[in-house]
Amino acid sequence: MSENGSSTVLVLVGSxxxxSVNRQLAELAVESAPADVDVEWFDRLGExxxxxxxxxxxxxPEPVAALRTAAARADAALVVTPEYNGTIPGVLKNAIDWLSRPYGDSALKDKPLAVVGAALGQYGGVWAHDExxxxxxxxxxxxxxxxxxxxxxxxxxxxxxxxxxxVVARLRDILGKLVAEID
Incomplete structure (x- = not known):
């Protein structure tokens, strides 16, 4: 939690x-976050x-340092992702790999994380979200x-x-519950 008592949620988008509808969902997360929640969208995964x-x-590399710094500052993370060929988009998987280091002591270690998103098909990206x-x-x-x-x-x-x-109500509910998980 920051000095002013607000929580910071890092948003990562897999598109x-x-x-992208998933980028629109990230915009909605920023717009609909509770007043005491700062949503920081790291929009440089492509770099x-x-x-x-x-x-x-x-x-x-500087983009990696920036990602790790943003993750370290965050109290929680919200990942918004589509599904590409039944799984995680490569850009998001790459970010996960960078964020997993240093091994055993990543910048997001033990911080609460939720995954949401949208995709073509009748299940809306469930496979990618699970992966x-x-x-x-x-x-x-x-x-x-x-x-x-x-x-x-x-x-x-x-x-x-x-x-x-x-969608607005469900995303707001998820953000509220995610923030409630912050230690």
Whole structure:
């Protein structure tokens, strides 16, 4: 928690596409966060080099240092991701790999984390969300059970998620419950 008593939630988005519904969900998370919650969207996953232990030294590339700093500042994390070919988008998996280091002492170690998102298909990205939870759970954060939101994009009918009262309410509820998990 910060000095002013507010909590910081780091948001990571597994889609780089500007018009992505998942990016829109991240916007909605920023807009609908409770007043005592600062939502920090780290929007530079596309700048991270592929994880390579040879460059994971005291002099890591600047985008990696920025990601790790943002994660260290955060009290919790919200991951918003689509599903690519039934699993985690590569850009997000790469971020997980960087955040898993140093081994056993990652910047998100023991911090609460939730995974939400939207995807084509009738299940809204459930496979990718489950795989993301599994991967992050191994990498160090404490994945909070039951904080799930998988939206089939067709249910939004081409509208921004903020236009769905149900999505707004569910995302706000998830953020509130995620913050309640902060030690």
């Amino acid at each position: 780089l596409r500007e018009a 991270l080099p592929f994880y390579n232990e040879d460059i994971d030294t005291a002099d890591v 993301t939870r599994k991967s992050f759970g191994i990498a160090g954060p404490r994945v909070v059970d039951g904080l799930e939101l998988s939206i089939p994009t067709k249910t939004l009918d081409g509208k921004h998620p903020r236009e769905s009262d149900d």
